[in-house]
Amino acid sequence: MKVIACYNIKGGVGKTAAAVNLAYLSAREGFRTLVWDLDPQGAASFYFRVSAYVPAGAEGLMRGSSLRASIKGTDHENLDLLPADFSYRNLDLLLGQAIKPQRCLSALLKPLEGEYDYIFLDCPPGITLLSENIFRATDVLLVPTIPTTLSLRALDQLLKFCRREGLNDFSILPFFTMVDVRRALHRRIVEELPKQIPAMLTNFIPYAADVEQMGLRRSAVGAFASQGRSARAYEDTWWEIKMRLEWIEEDGLRATYAEGERMA
Ligand SMILES: Nc1ncnc2c1ncn2[C@@H]1O[C@H](COP(=O)(O)OP(=O)(O)O)[C@@H](O)[C@H]1O
């Protein structure tokens, strides 16, 4: 079981789009896949046509006993969803009261080992106690990054935070999203940043109407525009993530990836 968190300090950067589209591809390939929609806004639940409601609420889930019962199937084979719930807005408070406040999420996921091949965490924005739980539960931190100045600043803040806190037990894999190659700034950043952050994925997601259409279609792009360039971009990105996971497994590159990043 590998945990893949779609995470960024910033909102509106394509975290949910990545979680939904990559999880869809994972399930389509036959991997047993779970998406945990951790954002009280419930966008991933909405895309998968599951109501953003957990009867036990955040408090019940934290006790662990109701976690499995809260998992729903989706319209797609091999793809399950642990929905969002509005009570997730209190997650930080609840985590703060736990005996090991930073390790609750990994303890909750542990019993699912063996039941899923990939668990995708669709994370809310921010750098909170929940984020620290995510850092300690995940194998990979996928960081969708729009090639703009403020997005790069958020990525820099994240890398510095992880370095300062000695968080190097997972791989940080940033990748570009909403890339508009007609814009000089986007082109320049897409070319330059990977030289400073070698862990950056080489594939990127273009700015595309297909992805915006997900809200109307309530589905992954691969399900309604499988030949489009965004569906292909997610396929290439998913392939690259699996490659990276293999390298990390084989060569123990995990720590190397979390270190050594330097930004201007
Ligand atoms: N590659 C893309 N091209 C165009 N629009 C996108 C793309 N990725 C995401 N969007 C749109 O941008 C908004 C934010 O994306 P979302 O995945 O919800 O971000 P986050 O989860 O980081 O807040 C949504 O309206 C979504 O449809």
Ligand SMILES: [Mg+2]
């Ligand atoms: Mg989101």
